[in-house]
Amino acid sequence: MEWEDFFIGRLMTKREAIQTWKEYLTKTQWKIDGILKKMEQMPAIKVSEDKVICSRCHCEDRDQYASLTYRQEKIFFCCSCLQMGRITSRDILYYLPNTKYLVTDQYHSFLSWKGELSLQQKIAAQEAFDSLGDSLHPHLIHAVTGAGKTEMLFPIIDKILRGGGKIAIASPRVDVCIELFPRICEAFKNTKVILLHGKSQTQYKPCDILITTTHQLLRFIQAFDLLIVDEVDAFPYVDDHRLHFAVNRAVKNKGKLLFLTATPDKKIDIAVKKGLIHRTILPARYHGHPLVEPIFIWLGEWETHLIIRKKKTKLFNTLKNFIELKGKKLIFMANIKLAIALAEWLMKEFAQIPLTYVYAADPERQKKVEKLRRGEYEVLISTTILERGVTFENCQVYILGAEDPLFSKSALVQMSGRVGRKADFPSGKVIFGHHGITSEMKKAYQEIRSMNLLAKKRGLLSGEE
Ligand SMILES: [Zn+2]
Incomplete structure (x- = not known):
């Protein structure tokens, strides 16, 4: 390996560069001073009037900046990215842009995955494939929950690998990265895949495919021939302009940006309409059954009924019917206190049914989810934290208080999307229990419905009875 392989595409402080050199290159003829001289430089913090x-x-x-005066010089510290290591206005950042050109199909395929893509996956992969040459417009893959978007990426990733290129797959969410890592390793057994995120001890090493949080992309500059951003509408990416900046800088000038989402937000929709982003839609699930459309049930003053535990109500009746359905039951609620109150009430009324609740900061969260998966729990009451990336076989969803302002269109679509993911159990129930229909609820319904109609129109609903 050449020394460049350890530095290419990275943006680093002197300390970080020395660290990398110490770790990998002390026993080679390359000296750190010579390396630093060959790298490009920029002031870590640019200060003007x-x-x-x-x-x-x-x-x-x-x-976001702290400052102190040292020997009559004012020194600034950036607090915004402090967690990645301190930088000050006295520091220099070093970088080595990736200027390698891709070669056309120099090597054999790197793909060890032996599965087959569905018709719509093939079409979508081809569209994304055809867009690779256009580095000016990012390409968006809008795939419904359960469409199989990861597999669809395989031929595109393979194409870049065959050209000798570098790939990053980034997501705003650590759990998505962690789930993706083994799948990518399995699909590309003979390539180097690295997982990088703030919570892991793994250091960056030269690799072919980097799986990382969008946050870590702040450490890269013109690094990747293909940069895939998964869950592009998820927090914190969606509102954080630093992360948008990081994504745009991490991709090579002639590289390609690929966005993935199941629920594009308004900003993305507008960018698509303006032609700034090109889009491919996968409206059907891989098993060919339609998305489960939500049923709206008006519950009246459900919060009061819950607090006073009133049984002769729509709230109690619908919950009772829901809990008696087959399979795993997920009840989503926005308010943690009400979620606990509901859990306690239902535990009393349905003592024979194993039930629990979970919330974002719950230290037992992973354990409880695992127990539900294994069937030790039958009902899980949850705040929105499980909305993405969690797949259970044979499950039903009840969104209680769907009118809550915390439930955006995208959250509602994601929660509804937990139902019917697996080919063995492609259907189920999705209930929006509410005290007044919000525009987000309407939009969520319309989006699910329009995807089903599009899938039908394209002849993709082979599994429909
Ligand atoms: Zn900063």
Whole structure:
């Protein structure tokens, strides 16, 4: 390996560069001073009369900077990206852009996955494939929950690998990265795949495919021939301009940005309409059954009924019927206190049914989810945290208080999308229990419905009875 392989595409402080050299290159003829001289440089924090900008995270908010005066010099620290290591206005950032050109199909396929893509996956892969040459427009793959978007990426990733290119798959969510890592390793057995996120001890090493949180992309510059951003509408990516900046900088000038989502937000929709982003839609699930459409049930003053445990109500009746359905039952609620109150009530009324609740900061969260998966629990009452990335076989969903302002269209579509994911259990129930229909609820319904209609129109609903 050449020394460049350890530095290419990375944006690093002197400390980080020395660290990398110490770890991998002390026994080679390459000396750190010579390496630093060959790398490009920029001031870590650019300070002018009226502006302070961090070169790593591009933060321009003056409140995010701390300063101190040392020997009559004012030194700035960026607090916005402090967790990635301290940088000050006295530091220099070093980088080595990836200027390698892709060669056309130099090697044999790297793909060890032996499965077959569905018709719509093939079509979508081809469209994304055809877009690779257009580095000016990102390509968006809008795939419904359960469409099999990961597999669809395989031929595209393989194409870039065959050209000798580098790939990153980034997601705003650590759990998505962790879930993706073994699947990518399995599909590309003879390539180097690295998983990088703030919670892991793994250091960056030269690799072919990097799986990372979008946050870690702040450490890269013109690094990747293909950068795939999964869950592009998820927090924190969606509202954090630093992460948008990081994504755009991490991809090579001639590289390709590919966005994936099951629930594009308004901003993405507008960008698509303006032609800034090109889009491919996968409206059907891989098993060919339609998405389960939600049923709206008006519950009246359900919060009061819940608190006073009133049984002769629509709330109690619908919950009773729901709990008696087959399979695993997920009840989503926005408010944690009400979720606990409901759990306690239902435990009393249905003592024979194993039931629990889970919330974002619950230290037992993973354990409880695993227990539900194994069938030790039958009912799980949850705040929105399980909305993405969690797949259970044979499950039913009841969104209680679907009118809550915390439940956006995208959250509602994601929660509904837990039902019918597996080919063995392609249907089920999705209930929006509410006290007034919000526009987000309407939009969620319309989106699910329009995807089903599109899938039908394209002849993709082979599994429909
Ligand atoms: Zn910064």
